[in-house]
Amino acid sequence: MTLVHTRWAATLLLATTAALLRCSDSAAEAPQASPEPVATETTEHQAYTPVTVHHQLGTTVIEHRPQRVVALDMNEVDFLDLLDIPVAGMPKDFIPHFLAKYQDQPDIQDTGAIVQPNLEKVHAARPDLILITSLQARHYQELSEIAPTIHFDVDYRDSQAQHLDIIKRHLLTLGQIFEKDELAQQAVADLDRQVERVRQLTRDRPETALIVLHNNGAFSAFGPHSRYGFVFNALGVKSATPAGAAGLHGRPISSEFIQQVNPDVIYVVDRTAVMEHRPALNADTLGNPLLRQTNAWKNGHVVFADAQAWYVTAASVNSMKIIIEDVISGYQNEP
Known part of the structure; x- marks a missing residue:
């Protein structure tokens, strides 16, 4: 190789090296792209709109979407089943045939008797929401100390005309709590159709x-x-x-x-x-x-x-x- 060629090659090498160093410095100084946000429990809670429920035993505020629900009445289990909400705990002494699938599920805590829940077992289920009726009403205060507790205001002694309205209102409330509003509204509409069907039969009989x-x-x-x-x-x-x-x-x-x-x-x-x-x-x-x-x-x-x-x-x-x-x-x- 001639002297001219040698000098030209050296010059080219130095220029290339300098350019690479400048690129390296620029990359180090450039701001790094932020990673995609990861959905966490905190962000989910921040997006949840709290639900305030007024019932006969008081007012219950649901701050976050419940993840572990204890239902102490079979009506409540039926509501949760309809909304496709997992049940963390429930009494298993008198489970109706249309909810029989819950009887032998080992991951569902047996909370004792419907009329006499075992508070220790309720606590063991680690609930963040408890659902009760008048059958468990005397335990409301103790249950509320375990988790937010909502009383289903159905009257088992004198149902009268408000019975269906109470059922529908409670279902819509649960739909709001669990962000299943559309499913709850569909169930209410279906129940209304069934009621109208029987009323058409009985109206003039x-x-x-x-x-x-x-x-x-x-x-x-x-x-x-x-x-x-x-x-x-x-x-x-x-x-x-x-x-x-x-x-x-x-x-x-x-x-x-x-x-x-x-x-x-x-x-x-x-x-x-x-x-x-x-x-x-x-x-x-x-x-x-x-x-x-x-x-x-x-x-x-x-x-x-x-x-x-x-x-x-x-x-x-x-x-x-x-x-x-x-x-x-x-x-x-x-x-």
């Missing part, structure tokens, strides 16, 4: 109906002012008895009373089958000669209702649909 609770061979009746008042007030069924007051388990009646009232439709709710986990009564096993003399029996309008839907729940969407179907069948059965 002359038949009178009697709701009786069977308990170890004894009967109780429920009229317009009772836990099943909504059947008469909201669903349009005509009561065969006066609108007298009734307790949680109805007004005790005799077989002679049923015969004298002589209803056109009888709905039999077998409490014994629920409480003792026994097969429910049916036309073959109810050997009551006086009841068999009623118009309802003679015309095939005795309905052995779904006791789990009527007695264990009766205040949620799925249980209401079952009750509506039972009510309709009372006008359709034939001897």
